[in-house]
Amino acid sequence: MWFLLGALVLTQICYPLTDGGTRAAFTVTTVLLGYLLSVTHAWRTRGPRAAAALVGTATLGGFAVEAVGVATGFPFGTYDYSGELGPKILGVPLIIPLAWTWMAWPAWLAAVHLGRRLRIVVAAVGLAAWDLFLDPQMVAEGYWRWHDPVPALPGVPGVPIGNYLGWLGFALLLMTCLAAATGEAGRTPLRADAPILALWLWTYASSVLAHAVFLGLPASAAWGGAVMGMVVIPLAVHVVRRRR
Secondary structure, rough: HHHHHHHHHHHHHHHHHHOOOHHHHHHOOOOHHHHHHHHHHHHHHOOOOHHHHHHHHHHHHHHHHHHHHHHHOOOOOEEEOOOOOEEEOEEOOOHHHHHHHHHHHHHHHHHHHOOOHHHHHHHHHHHHHHHHHHHHHHHHOOOOOEOOOOOOOOOOOOEEHHHHHHHHHHHHHHHHHEEEEEEEEOOHHHHHHHHHHHHHHHHHHHHHHHHHHHOOOHHHHHHHHHHHHHHHHHHHHHHHHHHH
């Protein structure tokens, strides 16, 4: 688990130091490593049922909602993908549902460790908040675009506010299904989940830094830092207290 996390971190560090097609290759590699890390961790710590639930809800569900979105404009708005992220089915690059899975598992575990109360809502907010980093970055790279990206958040053109609401709605559905499938076996000792929680904390900190300093996206750094921080910062405090 730690080896996969290290490879993912190294790949992400390389991303802002490159451009063009090389960046696209690093994007795809990051998602593949993240997918492998999350699914493998779910299998090793909670068994095949949990891994199957993650794949069923996030991978298959993620593909389904993206296919519907591309075809109808619901729930994310009218958008389409370029060809830079690899092969597509029904207009959706195959790498996209893997990205849903990669980050759905850390968002879920973060909420699980923060407590049982409102964990579905906390997990959904955490996953949707990650998109405040993801979509502005990917739109700036030309990997996808909205046909009518208004109204948008101040300082973050190109991504309609309705997209974030669509993310939150689907994230709530995804986490509800994941909670039902994994049952009460969701929580394990902190040490067992440490690689995934480290991935969650790294994703937050590195996204704020990259957007603010390397990618020229200070507004998305601020929005993502504020909203995702509502889940990440309490988790960081929780981890420190547990270790003490």
